[in-house]
Amino acid sequence: MAEISNVLLVGSGAVGTMGAYNLESGGLASVTAVLRSNYAAVSSNGFNITSMDHASRADPSVRNTIPDVVKENLKPFDFIFVATKNIADVHPTVSEIIAPAVTPGHTTVALIQNGLNIEKPLIAAFPNNTILSGVALIGATETQPGSILHDDHDHLIIGPFDNPNIPLAVQLAAAKKFVEIYSASGKVDCELNENVGFVRWRKLLYNACYNSACTITRMDTTRMRIVKQPIDDLVRPLMLEICDISKAAGYQMPDGIVETMINVDPWSFFKPSMQQDIEKGNFIEFENIVGEPLREAEKLGVPAPTLKVVYGILKTLQWTTKENKGLVTLPQLPLTGA
Ligand SMILES: NC(=O)C1=CN([C@@H]2O[C@H](COP(=O)(O)OP(=O)(O)OC[C@H]3O[C@@H](n4cnc5c(N)ncnc54)[C@H](OP(=O)(O)O)[C@@H]3O)[C@@H](O)[C@H]2O)C=CC1
Ligand SMILES: CC(C)(CO)C(=O)C(=O)O
Secondary structure (H helix, E strand, O other): OOOOEEEEEEOOOHHHHHHHHHHHHHOOEEEEEEOOOOHHHHHHHOOEEEEOOOOOOOOOEEEOOOOOOOOOOOOOOOEEEEOOOOOOOOOOOHHHHHHHHOOOOOOEEEEEOOOOOOOHHHHHHOOOOOEEEEEEEEEEEEEEOOEEEEEEEEEEEEEEOOOOOOOHHHHHHHHHHHHHHHHOOOOOEEEEOOOHHHHHHHHHHHHHHHHHHHHHHOOOHHHHHHHOHHHHHHHHHHHHHHHHHHHHOOOOOOOOHHHHHHOOOOOOOOOOHHHHHHHHOOOOOHHHHHHHHHHHHHHHOOOOHHHHHHHHHHHHHHHHHHHHOOOOOOOOOOOOOO
C-alpha cells in the first residue's frame, strides 16, 4: 500500500484550500488545514468550492491553531504547505508562524507564494529542513469566508530552493515526492523544475509590475490596456527594469516576454491579488514582490528608478494599513519635528 504523507496546510485561503482539496483527492496525502478568519464558517457549513479542476468534495481536516508537534505529541508533518500571503514586514512572519509545527531535519516546507528571496528567513530558521519553491499558476479567490472560486487551472511548478546545509539529492527527492502526491489526483499539472529560480523571476515580471501599478492606481489590468498610457508610462518601464535585474542576477528573460506579460491575462477587468488586498484593507506582499528585486538591483548595480518610486509608494500605503490596524502610533500634538 502507498505511504500516505502527513501534510499541514498553513494559509487556507484561495490557493491553499485548492491545494488541500487536490492533495486529499489524490489519496497520497492526509491534510490538516489551519484556518483563521474562515474557521467559524467552515466549521458550521464546510467549504463551498466552485472549481474548474475539482468536481467532488475532498475536505481536509481543520483546526484553528498551529499544531505544536512536541507539546501535542503529534506525528511529525512530512510537508507543510504554506500559502499565506507572505507579509515580510509584519510579525509574525512565515517562519515564526510555522515554527511549532516544524520537526527539525524531517519536515519539508513548501512555500507556495509569490515573491523573491522568500526562502532566506526559512533557511535561517530551519537550517536542516528542505524548503521548496512553489510557483502557482492558478486563478483562485476566497469570495467570502470558506467560499473559494477557482477559475484558472492549477499548474504548480516545484523545485528546491538551494539550502547549502543539505545535499541537493535529498532536496530533490523531497521535491519529487511533493510532485508525486500533488499530481496523484490527475486533475492538475504539477511539474518538477530544477531551475525554479528562473520561473520565479518570470512570474515576478507580472507581479512586481501589474500588482504594484494596479494597487497604486486602483485600476484593473484590462482598463490599463484600454487606456494604454498606464502601460506605456508605468507597467512596461517596470517590466523592462525587472528584465535588467533578472539578467544581472543570472536569469535572462526570453525576447518578447515583456509584451507577452503585458497581455497575459484575459480581458476580464482582472485585479491582481495585491490590488484586491489593498481594497480589502489587508496588508500587501510588497517587500518580497517589489522590495527584494529592488534590493537585488541595488546590490548588482542595475538602475531601477521606476521600481524605487513604486516601492516607496507601496511602503507608504502599507504604513497606512499598519496605522489602521493599530500597529503604529503617531506622536502626540504639538509636534516639534524638524
Ligand atoms: N490567488 C491566486 O490566484 C494566486 C495567489 N498566489 C500567491 O499565493 C499566496 C497565497 O495567496 P491567496 O491564496 O490568494 O491568499 P488568501 O489571502 O486567499 O489566503 C491566505 C490565507 O492565509 C491565512 N493566514 C495568514 N496568516 C495566517 C496565520 N498566521 N495563521 C493561519 N492562517 C493565516 C489567511 O487567513 P485570514 O483570512 O484570517 O487572513 C488566509 O486564509 C500568495 O503569496 C499569493 O501571492 C500566486 C498565484 C495565484
Ligand atoms: C495574477 C496572478 C493571479 C497570477 O497567477 C497572481 O499571481 C496575483 O494576482 O498575484
